[in-house]
Amino acid sequence: MSKKYLFPYELIEINWRFWTFLVMIAVGIWAVISFPVAETAGYIDPFYSPTVAILPLPGLFRLTCYAYRKDYHRHLFNHPLGCSNTSRGENHQQMYTGERNAFFQLENYHRYFLYAGLAILPFFYYDFYHSLVYSGSFVLRLGSLVLLGNALMLTAWTLSCHAFRHLIGGNVDCYSCAYGGNARRSLFGIQSWWNKHHEALAWTSLLTIIFADLYLRALQAGLPVDFKIV
Ligand code: FES
Numbered sequence: 718m719s720k721k722y723l724f725p726y727e728l729i730e731i732n733w734r735f736w737t738f739l740v741m742i743a744v745g746i747w748a749v750i751s752f753p754v755a756e757t758a759g760y761i762d763p764f765y766s767p768t769v770a771i772l773p774l775p776g777l778f779r780l781t782c783y784a785y786r787k788d789y790h791r792h793l794f795n796h797p798l799g800c801s802n803t804s805r806g807e808n809h810q811q812m813y814t815g816e817r818n819a820f821f822q823l824e825n826y827h828r829y830f831l832y833a834g835l836a837i838l839p840f841f842y843y844d845f846y847h848s849l850v851y852s853g854s855f856v857l858r859l860g861s862l863v864l865l866g867n868a869l870m871l872t873a874w875t876l877s878c879h880a881f882r883h884l885i886g887g888n889v890d891c892y893s894c895a896y897g898g899n900a901r902r903s904l905f906g907i908q909s910w911w912n913k914h915h916e917a918l919a920w921t922s923l924l925t926i927i928f929a930d931l932y933l934r935a936l937q938a939g940l941p942v943d944f945k946i947v
Pocket of ligand 1: 784
């Protein structure tokens with residue numbers, strides 16, 4: 718039987734996630750359209766890495782991520798509210814049509830956007846390296862650690878992707894018969910552990926990329942947020 722009323726704590730949870738989602742999307746859009754300076758004191762802004770021109774592809778990779786889909790389908794479009802909501806099966810008007818209609822067909826291409834996500838990962842590590850040697854000699858500053866933390870979180874999020882899980886071993890029926898069977902089985906086991914935390918990684922990596930961008934903007938504004946460590 719479908720549930721008509723929500724308990725107060727469920728309303729709080731829905732509102733919390735809904736507003737978090739909207740605020741993060743708004744900050745992300747603002748970070749891009751306000752055009753950050755590409756490089757500040759040897760730090761390359763993550764929104765410019767490798768170049769702002771290809772940003773739509775990793776942007777679509779994130780937009781079609783299952784972790785965000787769950788939130789915008791449930792909390793933004795109210796459609797579907799959840800798997801336990803049986804009313805969508807009883808009422809044709811409420812049947813789940815995401816992934817088949819208009820804009821939501823894009824979600825089907827998530828597995829292809831994954832390649833763009835994988836391709837840009839090395840650039841974030843290059844940016845970290847560049848920040849260490851930009852002055853001609855080695856120097857480790859707080860900002861380099863911010864860039865490294867962002868690169869690691871983006872890597873953890875990308876490699877824990879459900880599409881990546883399918884790519885490395887999820888599409889294999891018999892590991893002993895498949896090419897590189899044992900290695901793929903081991904990889905699949907490791908990735909499965911990360912995959913369980915994919916939603917948390919999706920949100921944390923969104924926070925770290927926004928934080929890295931804001932950190933560099935604070936530097937550009939002349940705020941004393943950076944210091945030399947080594
Ligand atoms: Fe989240 Fe692929 S499912 S990045």
